[in-house]
Amino acid sequence: MPCPYCAATATAEQPRRTALGYRTCRCGRCRRIGNERTGTSFNHLQYPTDLVLLVVLWRLRYKLSLRDLAEMFLERGFVFSHEAVRDWEARFVFVKGIVDLTIFW
């Protein structure tokens, strides 16, 4: 995994993972520790990337309401508000895979 801070390729994977299970690595050049989401728009999200993108995809594809989505995922054990869905939609609506999937359906 290249360093998200200095783009060096000499990184060493660390045994420790983030709370969400993402791999961490230490850069050989700048000595900073990052994970798979460091430097992306998904950094600091409280939920896994695939879950957030699935929520946005379902919102766009099936035209579900913000509250319906929060309730559907609550039944699956994920607790977030309709405001979180609104925020995720605004931030990730232009992720390439999401746009491609909604255009062709």
Ligand SMILES: [Zn+2]
């Ligand atoms: Zn680095």
